[in-house]
Amino acid sequence: MTRGSVADSDLDSAIQPPFINPFVTGPATAAPMFIEVQELVSRVRGGLEFDQNVFASPVSAHFRVLWLQTARWVNFEQNYDEVEQRFTEAHISPMRFTRVTQLCEQMKKHGAVLVVKASTLGHALDEVVRHALSYGCVASGSECDVLRSVLLAERWHPEVKGQISDVAEFDKYWNSTGSEAVNLAFDPDEDDQETVTSKRRDTAQRLPQLPRRSTFHAILDLQTKPAHPYHRYNQALTDCLDPGAEACTVLCGTIEFLRKPLIVLVCIPNGIEQSCASEVNVPIRFIFVYLGPKSNEFKYTKLGRIFAIMMSNSTIFRAGIYEAQTVDDVLRSIDIFMMDALVIPLARHTNPQALAAMVRQIEAYKREGAYVMDMDRRSLGLSLKPSQTEFGVLEPLGSRKMSALDLALQDGALDQAEFARRASAFRAQEADKQHLSCRRRFVKDFCPPFSDLVRGIRPWCQRMSSDYRDAVTKENVGTVISSVLFLYFVNLAPAITFGALMNLQIHNSFTISLAILSTGSFLTLFTLLSGQPLGFVGITGPVFILESALASVARTASVSLPILRLWVAIYCCAFGLIFIIFNVSVLGNHIRRSVEEVFNSFIAFFYLVKSLFTMFRLIPATPGVGANTATRVLYSKQCAIAGTTLFLAFIKLQFCLAMAEIKRGTYFRRIIRKLLGALNVPLGMILITALNQIFFLGFELPTINIPPSNAVNASHWFNMPEFARLFDFAGSAALVHGAGIAIGFALCIIVFTEVALNGITAMKNKAVKSNVFVMDLVLMLVIFPVISGLLGWPFVSGASVRTMSNLVALVKLDPSPAPGMPHRVIGTVEQRVSGTFVGILVALSIFLGSILKFIPLAALYGMFLYMGMMGLRDLQFFQRCLALMKRRKHWEDWEFVRGLPSAHILVFATIQIVVIGILVALNVISEVTVITYAGIAFPLVVIFYAILRETALTRWRWLAIYLHQLDKKYKLDPQASKRNMSIPRSLSLSTKDASAHAVAIAYHTSVKDALTEAASAAAFETDSSAEYSDHEDGIIRRTWAT
Structure with missing residues (x-):
């Protein structure tokens, strides 16, 4: 089939022929080339004067x-400065x-x-x-x-x-x-x-x-x-x-x-x-x-x-x-x-901001992919493709994609009658798709039972051996070994923090030793057996909320907490089996960026709210008028402890923020910046511990409650229930089972969501191996809850922030970027060895009690503040909210607002703010009222928002135009075939009669209205050239650990 023609079977397929230079018979893109200019200069005085000698x-x-x-030139031009004796910064080459x-x-x-x-x-x-x-x-x-x-x-x-x-x-x-x-x-x-x-x-x-x-x-x-x-x-x-x-x-x-x-x-x-x-x-x-x-x-x-x-x-x-x-x-x-x-006129005032604003125009020009020729001026005898703006588009609702019909009409491959016939068939086919797509999609995704699990076993087995071989190759072994220390502190610090909070606020049976051992053990098992070993698991904020709700229900029903936790684990396991039987794991492919950001925003606000409320609770009540001296002295001491704790917590926050800025800045050499970033959290804890020992030792600030190394007691490592009292509900069997079902379902939803986000995060650094999400669900929804219920360990879930830190530690960068180009992510060391060692080291940290017991709780509260601030800092939702506080002329060329009207950004951000506000309100209610179990409703709010996003917002015509830019999809498996949307569509450059184009243009105007009605009738979110967020860009969101 020649270029420019469209076969009947290709009506719905995208036409993406490669650009062919009409004057060149070779490849469209030549080999990479290094270019240099060498100027003839005099080596000695009068060297360029050639006399008879x-x-x-x-x-x-x-x-x-x-x-x-x-x-x-490599990619950009560099000029040699004879005064500074060096090449200048790489830049785009101007010419006259x-x-x-x-x-x-x-x-x-x-x-x-x-x-x-x-x-x-x-x-x-x-x-x-x-x-x-x-x-x-x-x-x-x-x-x-x-x-x-x-x-x-x-x-x-x-x-x-x-x-x-x-x-x-x-x-x-x-x-x-x-x-x-x-x-x-x-x-x-x-x-x-x-x-x-x-x-x-x-x-x-x-x-x-x-x-x-x-x-x-x-x-x-x-x-x-x-x-x-x-x-x-x-x-x-x-x-x-x-x-x-x-x-x-x-x-x-x-x-x-x-x-x-x-x-x-x-x-x-x-x-x-x-x-x-x-x-x-x-x-x-x-x-x-x-x-x-x-x-x-x-x-x-x-x-x-x-x-x-x-x-x-x-x-x-x-x-x-x-x-x-x-x-x-x-x-x-x-x-x-x-x-x-491109022609750039010389402006009277040239400044970097004005030149930076041209990037959008240059990128838009490059995306056009067309080379418009002036036939009267050039007389080259060629008919090039007209631009899309000249003809309009087939789908007026913001679609960036043109159908094969539209392309064929523009290219002159269809005459008037044939185009009308195919337009009618196109409308009928689109109508059939709207009626059958939902049913077929449901049958394909959820039937037959266990199909997703069966499909996942083979790639899981295939990647297992390579995950160990890749870790010991010559180019990867150094990265793997150097990442272990950084990842050890990234996982140890949250384990200590959540262990201390659970010991203080949930039940004293949750010791710090138990939290450390359980975190290390679960991390080791998950790394060895999961479908995505780059993901990290552990105690997270949503799981802590459920643990708090469990403790509240146990106190209300007068039931043993370990017994109630075991029933919750059983029900969670049951719901997990249902999810696996009916292939619910396919829903992970429909998670969008906005759902992730709503969830991450809630977690960030949880860290902030939890740390602030915990510290302000240290402030004692003012004693009455008739209080004795001992009461007043105790009140003064408690006030001193509360004030010092707040001070040290904010010192820890500012220190970690400063270290994060140094890491991303240009001070010191790269290896030093990387080392400071990797040891950010432990250096902060060392600083706060030193300040406490030097200046505040007499205040007797609360520290981590962990037995010293010579007094380790294995009985503190487990909190097993009394199985003889498994059915002893103290007359509240309905309450116990009802709460167990509700909390078990909520736990199942939370773990499913966090594990899915964990898998999505793990694919962001150009990962190439299969991400077997269903195997992660088998571990996290079926096996791990039962282990937690039997041993009395805390429930664990996917920790996406720690997963991001794992990607940063295992990233492979281009070792020699071209001048003017940043270090490019070329892949990730996908292996299981580093995670296994990290899990083992975390579990062995229970023997470091003699060192850990000196860490004041203020360092942990400061760490929670740091985690919350960094969790919000680089979310697109948060950045859009900050941008809306400025006038549009002060906006930078941010990708998340590029080409979007301010009104649409405001409406979409407002919807997210309302949802996040509801989640934060539930968290605050559970903190300040007796309804401590109100927080378990947050998974339902997240599910409601996801349904609202996929149904109502896509049918809102005014907003649906830009939804694909405001909110992209993710895909869990990089092996899934994806359309290459980055290459602009181009048409044939073969010679045609100019009158044929005139007829096609005129008829396109008359037929376009009928096609517009067919495209507008559905009023769904438009198909997008950026429908799926690329994982190959190698961009990692900045967090407290990165």
């Missing part, structure tokens, strides 16, 4: 001049139209394209000298010799230690072998070995005055390729190049004895390898020479830079240069390049 001894010209690297025009005019007059199958630099440059002689740039053999010596002069690269050129290597090679000089006219295609020997003898006799150090053959040998053991390159810059990269060298400058400009593009199909002509160790594919006599009209370095700038464009200009055979091909490529170029 130089022509009498051409080799001396080699030591009079130097090729200085003045600019280079007048320079481009001058380059084209000079190329037409003096340009040439040489295709040379050379393996050495000397051979390639010798062809340039031959062309200069034949074209009349030089008039005599002595001028040829000087030009050849100049072209082979030493290259000076500022960032390469030692300037060793090919010339010096040739000289060293020939001196070591005792070879004699070679002739200027050496040509292996014409001369046999006897002739070559004769010519070398004649040349040696003709140049007897040359010293041994600068033998003429060292400059002029063009054919023999010696071993090069003395090459020096910029290895750091070489490492940042993509595999298969090539180099282009632009040589420009002024040579006074040239009769006319010498403009030559040397194409080397096989490339010149291991040549010091380039700064990097990649094959030299192109050499562009622009030399000429002194001229007041042209600056050869400026025009040579224009060619280098165009060569940095891989999709337009460079792709044409790869196939260029004549100067006309080069000029045609320049013409296409200029059609695609």
Whole structure:
């Protein structure tokens, strides 16, 4: 099928043909390339003045001049600053139209394209000298010799230690072998070995005055390729190049004895390898020479830079240069390049803010993917695709996707009658989809029973062995070992904090030793057996709320807390089995960003509310008027303890925030910043402990209640129920079972949600292995609740914040980013070893009681404040709320508000604020009233919001237009096939009659209204080019642990 045609079977498929340059028969995107500009400069005083002595001894010209690297390109341009002796910051290359025009005019007059199958630099440059002689740039053999010596002069690269050129290597090679000089006219295609020997003898006799150090053959040998053991390159810059990269060298400058400009593009199909002509160790594919006599009209370095700038464009200009055979091909490529170029007028006032605002326009231009040609002005005989704004779109409700019908009409592939017939079929097909999609989706997702579990066993087994092999590979073992210490503190600190709070506020049977041991044990088991070993589990805020509600119900019903917890575990296990039987795990693929942010916002506010209420409860009630002295002294002491606790907690908060800013800043070296970030929490605890021991020791601040190392009691590790009293409900059997069912269902929903968010978080760093979510549910909903109920351990759930810290510790970054580019995430070390070691170390921390007992509770409260603030800091919901407090002109180019009307942002943020407000109100009610079990209703609020988002908001026409930008979907499994939405749709560039387009445009206007009615009837959320949030971007939300 030719490009531009649409088959009947492809009506509903997206047409995404690759862009094909109409002038280039090669690939649409050329190989990556390093480009550099080398300017001819004087090495000695008067080095660029060539007198008769130089022509009498051409080799001396080699030591009079130097090729200085003045600019280079990897992705952006860098210029060499001779004052600062360094390359400037990478930037986009500006250029003048007048320079481009001058380059084209000079190329037409003096340009040439040489295709040379050379393996050495000397051979390639010798062809340039031959062309200069034949074209009349030089008039005599002595001028040829000087030009050849100049072209082979030493290259000076500022960032390469030692300037060793090919010339010096040739000289060293020939001196070591005792070879004699070679002739200027050496040509292996014409001369046999006897002739070559004769010519070398004649040349040696003709140049007897040359010293041994600068033998003429060292400059002029063009054919023999010696071993090069003395090459020096910029290895750091070489490492940042993509595999298969090539180099282009632009040589420009002024040579006074040239009769006319010498403009030559040397194409080397096989490339010149291991040549010091380039700064990097990649094959030299192109050499562009622009030399000429002194001229007041042209600056050869400026025009040579224009060619280098165009060569940095891989999709337009460079792709044409790869196939260029004549100067006309080069000029045609320049013409296409200029059609695609953006014009930026010089403003009177230029500031960084104004330039940064252009990013959106540039990105929008690049997404168009079309190259609009002016037919009257260019007369190229081609009909390009019209822009979408010229025709409108098929779906007016904000859709960014065009159907195959619309594309075919625009491309001229359908006539009037055929388009009308297919439009009618399209409307009927869309109507059928609305009636059948829901039923079919339900059957596919939830039937037959256990299908998701059966499908998940195979990928779970397949990744199991690789998770251990990948941890011990040479490139990963260092990352795995170094991450263990950081992750140990990330998991130990919450275990201690929640253990202390549960001991104080829930029941004294929940000791800190029990919390530490249970957290380490569950983490070890989960890492070994889960479907996503990058996820971390432990005690979380929502689970703490359920534990508080359980304690309240137990006190109300006069039932043993371990007995009630066991029944809750049984019911949670039962609901978990139902979830697995009916494949409820597929709902994890429908979690959207807004649901995650509502949940994370609630958790962040829980940390803030819990820490503040706990600290303010330390403030004692004011004693009465008749209180005795002992009561007043006790009151003063308690006030001192409360005030000091608040002070130390805020000191811990400010210290951790400062360490987080240092980590993300530019102070110190990267390794130091990374170390400070990894040890943020333990350093804060050490600081608060030191302040307490030095300044506040007499205040007797409350510290962690944990037995010392020499008094460890295994009985504190378990809190098992009395099974003989399993059915002893103290006359409240209905209350116990009712509360058990309600709390068990709430626990099941909480664990399901947190484990799903855990899995989503684990996929954000370009994870490639299968995420077997159903196996995580088997552990977290069936096995772990039963273990917690039997052993009396706290219930655990997915801890997405700790999972983020795991990703940060195991991330693999591009070790050598190109200049001007940030470190790019290239993947994650997906393995089970580090998590297993972390779990074991956390469990063994129960023997560190002699050290942990000195930590004051103020450090734990400060940590909760830090966790809450960092949990809100980088949520898009929170950032949108902050943006709405400013006028729109003060907004930065934030992605989460880009292209969105302020009214829509306000409405959507208000809906989220109302939901979060309800959740926080439930949390506050459970804290300040006797209704402590009110907090267990929050899973129902989250479910209600998720249903509201998927049903009501998508049918609200005014808001549905932008829902796909306001709220993206997540996918749990990276192996699932995804449409490539990032590539803009492009149409055929094949020649068509212009009148056919006029007819198609006119008829599109008349038929579009009928299609608009079909698209508007459903009034659902529009299909989006960014429907699913990409996990490959490698962007991790900042939290207290990251």
